[in-house]
Amino acid sequence: MVGFTGSCFVCFKMKVSRIAWLLCKRTEVRRHTVCRTFTSGSTTRQQQLSSARGRICRLESMELPSVGAKSVLVKLLAAPINPSDINMIQGSYAILPDLPAVGGNEGVGQILEVGSQVKALRPGDWVIPRDAGLGTWRTAVVLAENDVISLPNDIPLLSAATLGVNPCTAFRMLSDFEELKPGDTVIQNAANSGVGQAVIQIAAARGIQTINVVRDRPDLTQLIDRLKAMGASHVIKEETLRRHEMKELFKTCPRPKLALNGVGGKSATELLRHLQVGGSMVTYGGMAKQPVTVPVSALIFKNVKVKGFWVTQWKRTHSQDEGALRGMLDELCSLIRQGKLTAPACSEVGLQDFRKALDTAMQPFTSAKQVLVL
Ligand SMILES: NC(=O)c1ccc[n+]([C@@H]2O[C@H](COP(=O)([O-])OP(=O)(O)OC[C@H]3O[C@@H](n4cnc5c(N)ncnc54)[C@H](OP(=O)(O)O)[C@@H]3O)[C@@H](O)[C@H]2O)c1
Numbered sequence: 001m002v003g004f005t006g007s008c009f010v011c012f013k014m015k016v017s018r019i020a021w022l023l024c025k026r027t028e029v030r031r032h033t034v035c036r037t038f039t040s041g042s043t044t045r046q047q048q049l050s051s052a053r054g055r056i057c058r059l060e061s062m063e064l065p066s067v068g069a070k071s072v073l074v075k076l077l078a079a080p081i082n083p084s085d086i087n088m089i090q091g092s093y094a095i096l097p098d099l100p101a102v103g104g105n106e107g108v109g110q111i112l113e114v115g116s117q118v119k120a121l122r123p124g125d126w127v128i129p130r131d132a133g134l135g136t137w138r139t140a141v142v143l144a145e146n147d148v149i150s151l152p153n154d155i156p157l158l159s160a161a162t163l164g165v166n167p168c169t170a171f172r173m174l175s176d177f178e179e180l181k182p183g184d185t186v187i188q189n190a191a192n193s194g195v196g197q198a199v200i201q202i203a204a205a206r207g208i209q210t211i212n213v214v215r216d217r218p219d220l221t222q223l224i225d226r227l228k229a230m231g232a233s234h235v236i237k238e239e240t241l242r243r244h245e246m247k248e249l250f251k252t253c254p255r256p257k258l259a260l261n262g263v264g265g266k267s268a269t270e271l272l273r274h275l276q277v278g279g280s281m282v283t284y285g286g287m288a289k290q291p292v293t294v295p296v297s298a299l300i301f302k303n304v305k306v307k308g309f310w311v312t313q314w315k316r317t318h319s320q321d322e323g324a325l326r327g328m329l330d331e332l333c334s335l336i337r338q339g340k341l342t343a344p345a346c347s348e349v350g351l352q353d354f355r356k357a358l359d360t361a362m363q364p365f366t367s368a369k370q371v372l373v374l
Helices: 008-011 045-050 083-091 155-162 164-176 196-207 218-231 238-242 245-249 267-275 296-300 309-316 320-335 351-361
Strands: 002-004 020-023 035-038 057-061 069-078 109-115 127-131 140-144 148-151 185-188 210-216 235-236 258-261 281-284 307-310 346-350 369-373
Touching: 002 008, 057 351, 069 155, 083 351, 164 196, 164 258, 164 296, 164 309, 164 320, 185 196, 185 267, 196 210, 196 218, 196 258, 196 320, 210 218, 210 238, 210 267, 218 235, 235 238, 235 245, 235 369, 238 245, 238 267, 258 267, 267 281, 346 351, 351 369
Parallel strands: 185 210, 185 258, 210 235, 258 281, 281 307, 346 369
Antiparallel strands: 002 057, 020 035, 069 109, 069 140, 069 369, 109 127, 127 148
């Protein structure tokens, strides 16, 4: 391996000095980029996570294995930095790879070469991972054919790179928990997140109204304008959830049947207060890192349903049902082509600037998804 080494900026910033991630830079097609976690000789997960020091983050170049009969060589094109990627580096995610590991769970690549028994994919096809944990922060990789699913390459690159996680999550949450009809209302926090922007757009395409909660910030008016241009019906600050203004708002739209919670803590409790009787709150993220507290009255008098959703589990549950994932991706791509679903606001960052991108991705009020261009 060659490349450069140094302290892992993301781990250092987050006071997680235990884990080292390695980003590897590709120098030719047969070499590839990876983001890997190293330990100082520990072998078990527990040892890895409790080991005190010695983790580093660096770019490296590695040899690619040869392409087997049922494998494909993929040139990664672009891969976002999502909160789950950072949680994985922190060691706090539900899936933790054996270390060292390559970072990144999402992204789009192009098939360069296929093995002799590969039937469904051809050179030139765009592909995205079927599951989490693939390690997309690299420039090329040899994978089993079934590790990826093809995408049409007539959609924008950034849409393709960010399609497999957030829009799929938004799509499922709007489809699987409550029967929503045109005119119904959904309320969500973290409305400017990647998931939130997809919720706004998919809901708008279905005629569903959205109440979108965001944190206050200096450029709030700009953010409100941007979300409304995407189709948000209402955009309000967290503080407004506790104010009389909500009563006025519900004179113009029905109380929500569905609340989508990507934050937790007080924000989630406030969402629950506004649900209609028998409505559902689906928790999919915990950006505030605080537990969800459910008021007793919401359970007794409103009989609200409190549920969770994880798109990775959905994909695994439906892994034998090719049509389920394919059908959802087709619908999402159709919305993209119609201009009804755009990629979240993104900042494209060269791989060599991965430290800056990781740092930016962890700052509040960024309002732009960091996407590594590979
Ligand atoms: N369960 C699933 O299947 C699934 C799938 C996709 C994503 N997720 C989760 O969904 C969440 C959002 O992911 P994403 O990729 O959409 O995020 P993103 O685009 O990176 O945006 C992060 C969002 O979190 C907000 N935020 C950050 N810290 C916060 C805090 N302390 N309190 C309130 N809001 C805060 C940000 O608001 P500001 O602009 O105000 O900073 C922003 O809206 C993450 O927790 C992610 O892991 C879950």
